[in-house]
Amino acid sequence: MITLSNNPTLNPVPMPQDDDEDPRNGAVEANDHAHQSPLKKPRLTRPISEPDILQEFSHHQQGFARINNGSFGSCPRSVLSAQNTWHLRFLQQPDEFFFNSLRKGILESRAAVKALINADDVDDVSLVDNATTAAAIVLQQVGRQFADGSFRKNDAVIMFHCAFPAVKKSIGAYIGPAGGSVVEVRLPFPVRSDEEIIAEFKKGLERGKINGGRVRFAMIDHITSMPSVVLPVRELIRICREEGVDQVFVDGAHSIGSVPVDVKEIDADFYVSNLYKWFFAPPAVAFLHCKNSKGLVDLHHPVVSQEYGKGLALESSWVGNRDYTPQLVVPSILEFVNRFEGGIKGIMKRNHDGVVKMGTMLAESWGTMLGSPPEMCASMIMVGLPSRLCVTSDDDAMSLRTHLRVYHRIEVPTYYQALRNEDRDPKDKDGFITGYVRISRQIYNTDEDYHRLKNAINQILEDGKICSMLPVE
């Protein structure tokens, strides 16, 4: 029996109160739109009400339009509370915790993830800090294959040009010096269909063969970060297999909790997703799924401990003494999501519908357009900014973001894209569109958040200001 200290500063974050029972609560009905999933039906958990949701996220800054769930995610109080309880158990008697609880707890979390992503074997599921760490793990072993000659000097790796900056740097650190060359595929943006992306990717694969080498490794985002688009990963992987690409790594940093993730169906060699972005985990935990991990003798966590050589999952479960509590709360997260109608599938659908509706509203108000069609978005969408704002550089985009945060209490990431090809570049009635916002929708958002953004931009235009004129302090 765990007894918590009398010290109030150490007690868990208080649970939401049940004071205001929403009359809509009752038995959760099967939703016609929800997909069949064992996670859909809540077990013995209380259905969640609107006031519950407010309470669960009452630690978010109040009066702030937080429309950037994509960057840092969010974590409800009940999961934070569970994390706190684990933390206190460790502090109370760490040896006992280490010997009797830690390993079991991590295995339970891994098993929960395995079920969530339809993996075959829990040994194939490792928990790491984040997608950045997973990228280092996978790319180090690719680098070793170039270094030891399994991959030859004129062989290539292929990735999209808008791959996450950390991942690009990781490729630069581990592939380049080992002798591999890198082919970058430009993501068409704004994009109109999967076919545009597939065509570019095929061209990229051809370029990879130019020096008489092969494309050995493909790094494919499931949902790109900036600009944000859902890529047709299943089709791209099929093409990779046809071309004889040795290994495919899907960077699904944003996936879990925003798109369905079935690793058997997707069939990548490596698949990573952050649980803290869209799956309500605290910072930070991600899973890395490795197809047939037992056959991967050279995949290692770069922080070597006494678990070295026992498989990545075990190596990752002990990288020295650290706070492993984010990895322990996955069962508590499942309890939380199962309080929602349709479970995580219901959440995903409502987030998607909501973000498309709000994105369309903004585009109409500003006279701009969406960066991609709704079916190529999940819980995030790119919306063109009015050309009159004059977003002419990354600095301009950042100034606008900072200005919105400081002066309008709105958090939304902004994106600058230089003109590429005048005929096809997007335009509004006043000129070319070079700036976008990436709006996210998570369960704590309300339509009001997006109307505030709409009004803030319209106000800036009315005041006749452009990005470079905006005060940021």
Place this chain on the structure above:
Amino acid sequence: MATHNNHNGDAISNRHVSKKPKLAPTAAVAVITEADLQSEFSHHDPAVARINNGSFGCCPASVIAAQRRWQLLNLRQPDHFYFNELKKGILHSRTIIKDLVNAEHVDEISIVDNATTAASVVLQQTAWAFHEGRFHKGVDAVVMLHYAYGSVKKSVEAYVSRAGGDVIEVPLPFPLTSPNEIITEFRCALERAKSGGKTVRLAVIDHVTSMPSVVIPVKELVRICREESVDKVFVDAAHGIGCTSVDMQEIGADFYTSNLHKWFFCPPSIAFLYSRKNSSSCDLHHPVVSHEYGNGLAVESAWIGNRDYSAQLVVPDVLEFVNRFEGGIQGIKRRNHEKVVEMGQMLAAAWGTHLGSPPEMCASMAMVGLPACLGIKCDLDVARLRTHLRDEFGVEVPIYFRAPAAAISAGDVVTGYARISHQVYNKVEDYYKFRDAVDQLVNSGFTCAQLST
């Protein structure tokens, strides 16, 4: 400038002490009371005699509260936290650490998760040197102590052996009677390397070994390394800061790492990695590459993707905490040392055994021989005995199995040593409880063989 040797054999000077600001209570800060101290550690399980601070350390309630505040600040508005608070906070922690360890420049101090991570950072660089042909297989070697920590040994295997480097282990006697025994063995190992035609590129030296635990004369060993032209020296001081004297200028190593969550009251987990700035300064990188790659290890380590960095941000709060004690961290170290030696000698006298090393080779931990009649015959015995002590007697203490020198099962040869720790929350009752538990086992005719049924 008056100099004197502290119990660790490290010379400290008054000038050195006065260089460090705010490391002891001032008139404005009241010395911590017994009641406060109780309250600060009231989250520890009261039923357990917790004499193993060495493994997982401890964190007072006021620092945990500070950590929570940082966590909530991030969760409240993470974009603002990332852009406006995080870097500043980590730099503040690094600056305090720089002063504490007498580094010359804050650029020399990086913060990482733990010493295990630091070892990977340093050894990865050695591996690259082999891959790039700067170090040569069959010629270049790494030297380490036989009692190096398990994870570090594995790291050497993963990064050095796999890359083709030779690994030379320095055997260490245990029990020990003097630091000279270590110095002699170390010299011999370097001699062996030389006569075998090897060039020692890196020496990995513990400051305080983990199991069995002794304070290694690092300053002397670093000096020998310089004499013998060893390229670089990496000191693994997992138990360093808050436990023994940690002065980068005195010790003179190229790389030095220490956990702050063991003896410096930080929550899990945080360690620093010191990398000496000099003309041939190496290209250390964090293995988890982020967009900060190439901006120096300290900046790389301060952002390795989105994570909870709160444990790295509470160093100022920890400093406030230790400054509530008489003599600050120096006072805490001195009292821990005196107490652990006193308790170790008490236990050894009660059991008719001995300490594993002389007091001057202990810091805040001591190895105490267990009665031979307990029949400790292997590593499994000590693991089971440790569990038995935890489950049946409420005593938490790690135990080390030391195979007898001769292959005789002499009844009076001590084959097990308990590593007792002393930290500010410990009381003499903790050690009496341990003493009495072992006495009870002995009196009941217990042997470890009984635990395997």
